[in-house]
Amino acid sequence: MTSVFIHPKALVEADNIGSGTSVWAFAHIMAGVRIGKNCNIGDHCFVETGAVVGDNCTIKNGNMLWEGITLEDGVFVGPGVLFTNDRHPRSARLAQVHDRYSAKSNWLLATQIGRGAALGAGAIILAGVAIGEYATVGAGAVVTRSVPSYALVKGNPAAIGGWVCQCGQTLGFRGSSATCRNCGLRFAKKGSLVSAKG
Amino acid sequence: MTSVFIHPKALVEADNIGSGTSVWAFAHIMAGVRIGKNCNIGDHCFVETGAVVGDNCTIKNGNMLWEGITLEDGVFVGPGVLFTNDRHPRSARLAQVHDRYSAKSNWLLATQIGRGAALGAGAIILAGVAIGEYATVGAGAVVTRSVPSYALVKGNPAAIGGWVCQCGQTLGFRGSSATCRNCGLRFAKKGSLVSAKG
Amino acid sequence: MTSVFIHPKALVEADNIGSGTSVWAFAHIMAGVRIGKNCNIGDHCFVETGAVVGDNCTIKNGNMLWEGITLEDGVFVGPGVLFTNDRHPRSARLAQVHDRYSAKSNWLLATQIGRGAALGAGAIILAGVAIGEYATVGAGAVVTRSVPSYALVKGNPAAIGGWVCQCGQTLGFRGSSATCRNCGLRFAKKGSLVSAKG
Numbered sequence: 196m197t198s199v200f201i202h203p204k205a206l207v208e209a210d211n212i213g214s215g216t217s218v219w220a221f222a223h224i225m226a227g228v229r230i231g232k233n234c235n236i237g238d239h240c241f242v243e244t245g246a247v248v249g250d251n252c253t254i255k256n257g258n259m260l261w262e263g264i265t266l267e268d269g270v271f272v273g274p275g276v277l278f279t280n281d282r283h284p285r286s287a288r289l290a291q292v293h294d295r296y297s298a299k300s301n302w303l304l305a306t307q308i309g310r311g312a313a314l315g316a317g318a319i320i321l322a323g324v325a326i327g328e329y330a331t332v333g334a335g336a337v338v339t340r341s342v343p344s345y346a347l348v349k350g351n352p353a354a355i356g357g358w359v360c361q362c363g364q365t366l367g368f369r370g371s372s373a374t375c376r377n378c379g380l381r382f383a384k385k386g387s388l389v390s391a392k393g
Numbered sequence: 394m395t396s397v398f399i400h401p402k403a404l405v406e407a408d409n410i411g412s413g414t415s416v417w418a419f420a421h422i423m424a425g426v427r428i429g430k431n432c433n434i435g436d437h438c439f440v441e442t443g444a445v446v447g448d449n450c451t452i453k454n455g456n457m458l459w460e461g462i463t464l465e466d467g468v469f470v471g472p473g474v475l476f477t478n479d480r481h482p483r484s485a486r487l488a489q490v491h492d493r494y495s496a497k498s499n500w501l502l503a504t505q506i507g508r509g510a511a512l513g514a515g516a517i518i519l520a521g522v523a524i525g526e527y528a529t530v531g532a533g534a535v536v537t538r539s540v541p542s543y544a545l546v547k548g549n550p551a552a553i554g555g556w557v558c559q560c561g562q563t564l565g566f567r568g569s570s571a572t573c574r575n576c577g578l579r580f581a582k583k584g585s586l587v588s589a590k591g
Numbered sequence: 592m593t594s595v596f597i598h599p600k601a602l603v604e605a606d607n608i609g610s611g612t613s614v615w616a617f618a619h620i621m622a623g624v625r626i627g628k629n630c631n632i633g634d635h636c637f638v639e640t641g642a643v644v645g646d647n648c649t650i651k652n653g654n655m656l657w658e659g660i661t662l663e664d665g666v667f668v669g670p671g672v673l674f675t676n677d678r679h680p681r682s683a684r685l686a687q688v689h690d691r692y693s694a695k696s697n698w699l700l701a702t703q704i705g706r707g708a709a710l711g712a713g714a715i716i717l718a719g720v721a722i723g724e725y726a727t728v729g730a731g732a733v734v735t736r737s738v739p740s741y742a743l744v745k746g747n748p749a750a751i752g753g754w755v756c757q758c759g760q761t762l763g764f765r766g767s768s769a770t771c772r773n774c775g776l777r778f779a780k781k782g783s784l785v786s787a788k789g
Contacts, residue, residue, distance in 0.1 A: 259436075259453075269682045279472070350748075351548060362691065459670075487707055
């Protein structure tokens with residue numbers, strides 16, 4: 196863990212944190228978590244055993260990454276985003292759900308956030324969805340279904356409202372083609388499948 | 394307070410916490426709070442003097458329970474749920490509201506969460522509502538009115554979108570009857586009044 | 592900083608905090624922040640260098656005030672409100688956005704919250720908007736555009752749903768005039784421009 200910065204008010208129990216990563220005040224990283232290189236993890240975050248964070252991720256303050264959540268490289272998690280890992284939660288201490296919570300395979304759903312995606316402030320990501328690479332989830336969106344790569348989704352429940360470049364710029368498609376007016380990257384679209392050209 | 398677990402980074406000023414309950418890092422429980430047995434209170438929670446928590450509740454991280462909030466037994470509070478206790482908030486330090494905030498009876502509304510209910514991630518519960526027993530509030534729902542027992546509500550503002558069993562399973566009513574396909578519990582419905590049979 | 596209360600579990604690096612202000616447990620105020628007199632800053636708040644807070648503000652728990660956010664005097668920030676300062680966020684560590692994040696002028700948008708305004712629990716305020724004085728943002732509203740003074744907005748995205756007095760009471764306009772039935776203050780309306788008389 197060369198050159199990892201851990202704020203003196205943070206609580207870090209993990210030993211698998213990449214170089215160049217910073218963990219800020221009142222954040223708590225549990226044992227067994229794997230965090231990549233060059234990430235920034237803001238104040239008051241919580242990362243649970245079983246969560247996985249790639250390289251170059253920016254995790255703003257107040258986020259909680261549960262077991263089952265994987266962030267690929269370069270993901271942005273805005274302030275106060277909420278992940279979940281159970282679609283039918285009850286207090287596990289209720290007698291009626293004792294069997295369900297006796298094995299993780301009964302309730303735990305994995306959530307995957309693709310490379311370079313951005314999750315806006317207060318977005319809520321339901322358990323079991325996949326967010327495609329470079330997709331953007333608008334602030335306050337409630338994501339109940341998987342999101343294709345490069346899509347912009349917003350609303351409650353979230354719906355596709357446009358498309359975005361790897362650099363974050365909104366894309367204007369003419370037919371099946373678009374060129375980013377900011378960085379010049381070109382895209383092709385077939386249905387809801389958008390891909391970058393070359 | 395036999396066998397209460399208090400994380401060394403938590404701040405617990407209350408002395409009325411039931412046995413088997415755990416309080417995790419960076420959580421703050423104020424003096425005078427009453428918390429039942431066998432609860433779990435996650436990191437970064439705040440429980441204010443005047444809040445009441447029953448037995449067997451699961452309170453995920455980052456929750457704030459204000460004066461006026463009561464959780465009955467077996468409630469699940471997902472991550473980042475927001476309770477409130479004032480329908481017309483202003484900064485109490487404004488001259489224009491000095492009178493209003495001079496007495497709690499002018500502004501404080503109680504909120505009751507019924508036995509076994511589940512509040513999904515980021516749900517917002519407006520002051521003064523009651524959530525019926527075993528109801529489920531979907532992630533990101535903004536609850537502006539009371540919710541009947543066994544109802545599933547979602548959206549902003551929240552509306553009834555279905556019914557759920559005590560075990561969390563969605564119920565499919567045929568006419569006025571339903572049987573849970575998971576646990577077999579049977580239900581009767583009259584209008585928006587659902588009850589479990591025997 | 593005469594008579595500033597700083598909870599022993601808070602982390603305050605700023606030295607420009609007005610008298611009568613309290614900062615509660617697990618809150619973090621960064622160096623260079625300016626906070627006025629007689630404010631209350633709840634547990635688990637984070638105030639970033641560059642944020643400005645006026646006098647008599649009530650900032651409930653779990654709020655994060657970023658660079659670019661200004662609260663005028665007498666603002667109420669409910670629990671878990673989310674501010675933002677970038678409309679097209681990506682992880683600044685991505686190669687594709689290296690240029691954009693090399694200068695704040697490329698991405699940082701200021702947000703102004705007017706005197707006496709109230710932001711309900713879990714409201715989300717998009718970067719670059721202005722909230723007029725004494726406006727009220729309903730709990731869970733996602734504010735994507737500026738809000739006029741005295742307006743009440745709610746929903747996702749937020750829309751005007753009524754008008755409120757300085758004291759928080761809902762106003763009923765008859766034609767272009769309204770008198771608050773709580774405090775007697777009188778108002779005139781022209782289009783979406785509401786002003787208090789005398």
